[in-house]
Amino acid sequence: QVQLVESGGGLVQAGGSLRLSCAASGRTFSRDFMGWFRRAPGKEREFVTTMSPSGTRAYYADSVKGRFTISRDNAKNTVYLQMNNLKPEDTAVYYCAAETVGPMTTPGAYNYWGQGTQVTVSS
Secondary structure (H helix, E strand, O other): OOHHHHHHHEEEEEOOOOEEEEEEEOOOHHHHHHEEEEEEEOOOEEEEEEEOOOOOOOOEEEOOOOOEEEEOOOOOOOOEEOOOOHHHHHHHHEEEEEEEEOOOOOOOOOOEEEEEEEEEEOO
16 A cells, blocks of 8 residues: 655744655655645645655745755655745645656646645744
8 A cells, every 4th residue: 555654743933943754655656756735724735845756856836945945765765845944824734745757736746645744833
């Protein structure tokens, strides 16, 4: 059974940092683009970032560029999202996802999804 499981969410003050992890199981994802999306209350799911299978290319939404960093460890079948200088508007459920066409910014292009982890940033 293929699974993506996110962890690392929580409550943090504005300006703080969090590191999310997404552990994949069931098959190797070393050939997939791995991305992060988020959904804030009352809003649609939006693209945050995605990374190429080799880890050499990363793409970011303008809203997080310079603050968030995606990375991956293919040996561990895990992708990470380091979030610095967090803002209240970053509050959302964060999801990791995988797709093989890449790099894609639309949720419909992704084949596998995690259950999400809540990130709450207080002002």
